[in-house]
Amino acid sequence: GDHRDLHLSLHDALPICITARSLHQDNPVRTLSTLPDSHPPQIDDFRRKRVKRGEAVFLSHIIKESMNAALNYHDVHFFESNAFPAPAIARFLFEGLAAGENVVVVTSLPHTVLLEAELDKLGVRPSHGRTKTFFVDTNTMSRALLLGQAIENVLERYLAPLVQHAREYSQHGRIRIYGELSDAMMQLHRPEIALALEHQGTEMLADGKTKVSCGYSGESFPDASSAKHFTHVCLLHNHIHAELKDRNDWRTK
Numbered sequence: 001g002d003h004r005d006l007h008l009s010l011h012d013a014l015p016i017c018i019t020a021r022s023l024h025q026d027n028p029v030r031t032l033s034t035l036p037d038s039h040p041p042q043i044d045d046f047r048r049k050r051v052k053r054g055e056a057v058f059l060s061h062i063i064k065e066s067m068n069a070a071l072n073y074h075d076v077h078f079f080e081s082n083a084f085p086a087p088a089i090a091r092f093l094f095e096g097l098a099a100g101e102n103v104v105v106v107t108s109l110p111h112t113v114l115l116e117a118e119l120d121k122l123g124v125r126p127s128h129g130r131t132k133t134f135f136v137d138t139n140t141m142s143r144a145l146l147l148g149q150a151i152e153n154v155l156e157r158y159l160a161p162l163v164q165h166a167r168e169y170s171q172h173g174r175i176r177i178y179g180e181l182s183d184a185m186m187q188l189h190r191p192e193i194a195l196a197l198e199h200q201g202t203e204m205l206a207d208g209k210t211k212v213s214c215g216y217s218g219e220s221f222p223d224a225s226s227a228k229h230f231t232h233v234c235l236l237h238n239h240i241h242a243e244l245k246d247r248n249d250w251r252t253k
Contacts (some may be wrong), residue, residue: 177212184195
């Protein structure tokens with residue numbers, strides 16, 4: 001048929017659903033994507049601040065990774081839990097499809113529904129075309145990580161085959177990835193896993209043919225006690241979209 005669904009399950013976890021969608025061949029498109037600024041401003045803020053001796057090595061490592069990320073496309077959306085920015089993220093995906101890039105989306109099923117609706121508005125239709133979007137539900141991967149499976153093994157089992165397939169069948173080997181697995185881990189109070197996943201995402205940028213966008217609900221960083229992890233996440237991205245209603249929110253200062 002027009003859709004290809006693959007269901008994988010882990011113990012009693014909810015199934016992972018991969019749906020292939022592609023750009024409608026008859027729809028005229030225009031590539032709108034632009035690269036963000038080269039250097040994230042948060043790096044300069046950190047350099048100006050005094051830090052404790054024990055944090056110096058840690059911050060030096062984060063700043064180095066931030067500079068590496070700045071050479072590539074790695075952005076992040078922070079949004080209210082009840083206001084998922086589907087139009088903005090769908091635009092990021094659509095721009096890739098219009099440029100002949102395959103897209104991999106790792107998100108929740110509710111967000112998948114919203115993104116598919118927005119892509120439909122932009123002219124993306126299920127078809128047998130070469131350029132496709134693969135949606136991967138975060139639930140199975142989250143359960144595997146909570147059960148203690150190594151991050152590398154989980155990514156190798158559930159994500160790597162899709163990424164490889166997307167790259168092989170994309171024009172010039174270029175792909176785009178939107179992911180919320182780190183967000184899921186933050187909400188499950190496993191920041192160490194979330195940050196390790198972010199580092200994995202940063203490593204994927206090294207080939208220069210991958211653009212990565214991440215999404216976090218405000219629930220992942222509920223108060224100022226989350227500031228360290230919030231700052232760490234910000235420094236690993238070179239463009240930050242803060243779709244938060246309260247402009248006095250501590251996360252926007």
